[in-house]
Amino acid sequence: MDVGGKPAPKTRKTSWKKDPAAVKEDILEVATIAFAAHGLSGANINEIAAKTETSKRMIYYYFGDKEGLYCQVLERVYASLRSSEDKLNVAGLDPVAALRRLVHATFDAHSNAPHFIRLVMIENIHNADYLRKSEIVPQLNRSIIVKLEEVCARGKAAGQFREGANALQLHWLISAFSFYNVSNKATFSASFGGALFGRPAQEQLKAQVADMVLAAVVIGYDPVAWGADQSD
Template sequence: MGDTSRKPANTRKAHWKQNPDGVKEDILRVATEEFAAHGLSGGRIDEIARKTEASKRMIYYYFGDKDGLYQAVLERVYSTLRENEDALKVGDLDPVAALSRLVEATFEAHANTPLFIRLVMIENIHNAAYLRRSEIIPGLNRSIIDKLDDVCQRGKEAGLFRANADPLELHWLISSSSFYNVSNKETFSTSFGDTLYTAQGQARLKQRVVDMILGLVVIGYEPPLVVSE
């Protein structure tokens, strides 16, 4: 028997006309899972169409071709991550608390978006070719640097931060630890056990990343003796 879970073509067509934004979002959601699991070359438009309320014709109508859909997926995941960062209101916090919160939020955001991590790994395989083509992502990525720059400037003016505190370097350091925590989870836990991937282990790691960043930036910073879990 065929796949009876899929709606008839005339029903899909009606839904497409009634709610085109919903159909487009559904395509992007399924395509994100497909490309994260199989990469650009292994991801199949037929499979994406099968799991959505869209036909292949609809997918090509919205996104042009497979490359266009993949780039739209990249832009969507970057947008989601950066929107969450933008939602953080740290301007009213003192510089040390603000930097600490930004580090925590980045660690949490990466841990909660493994598909984003997989897609970034895949895009690195492609030498960031699709990232370079995007007119959206460069502006999105600038927002977190601006936020860190504001915190650094306030910290230096208050005499709390070292003069060489650099927002771009901080972003690299924060992101690298947060990214590795997800990208290498399977190999690391297979090699050394999953202690660091329990709820308690993740809480401790997050605090250690905060301590590392504050120790580099904040004058006279002393990490807590006990890490809260």
């Protein structure tokens, strides 16, 4: 009955909010930070609840248990990163420029999404047990592959890309750089110093990485960034 859906959820009458969506969002926001900081077993539900506008009981009311909360945090953060990737439009660009733009954007997106990185690290510690249960994540991830496939196809059609160029492998390559750069910053710095993680070094790294990817895919590409400054 009544197709129009529920009455606009914004109408708060007197004292209470009765705004479940907002409460859930609040919990997810806090939980994201907590799980990203301490992991699944390391995060503390009481602490999470304390930083919330609501109470521990509500966490269990809406999410069932700790794992349920964790799963939704995971899905939310995946969706957020992929949506930031989707904003990128490379359809009009020359394939080489498009690919370079994609590499730069992925590198930056990872740099700017530390919560995502940490949660994926944590999920890998758990052998992706929770991610595998998700129905939305695999679908989310299609989009980046589609985008790369499209660029590859155009590059090959233009005779610029090698025939072996492969979207999945490309994504693996680009992700490896971009992910490791954030995920292993702590141990890498502890082992070798922080020289690579300052502003200029990161820009140079980004340019070099793009150059490497292009050199791998583009026929006769002549890398320029290695040892030189390069901007987009």
